[in-house]
Amino acid sequence: MAFFSELTQKAKGVAAVAADKAKGAAEVTKLSVAISGEQREIEKNYRAIGEWFANEFEGEIPEGVKDLMQAVADSKAKIAEMEAAKAAARAEKPAAAASEKTCPICGVASDGRFCPQCGAPVDE
Secondary structure, rough: OOHHHHHHHHHHHHHHHHHHHHHHHHHHHHHHHHHHHHHHHHHHHHHHHHHHHHHOOOOOOOOOOOOOOHHHHHHHHHHHHHHHHHHHHHHHHHHOOOEEEEOOOOOOOOOOOOOOOOOOOOOO
């Protein structure tokens, strides 16, 4: 019986150590999340400062940031092109939808011979 009581005491000791380590790990994780949150806040504030600077001093940009401002302008131009392409693709979609057929069972539109939803053959 002494063996079992000694084993029980050791198990309780190991469980206590594990609980302490888990609490420590939880605290470290909580601090890591808090640090990450503060870092995101710093980055957000730096972005706001940069946007303000770019808008305020648009005509008189220092040499040190001209390349960066040009990269931003290029990215904005690319975004505008992609937005226009997206709008054009949306405008073309109804013409492509004309070739789609409706499933007689579930009503899902498909351009294939079989419904992608229920697998029923779609009339041609």
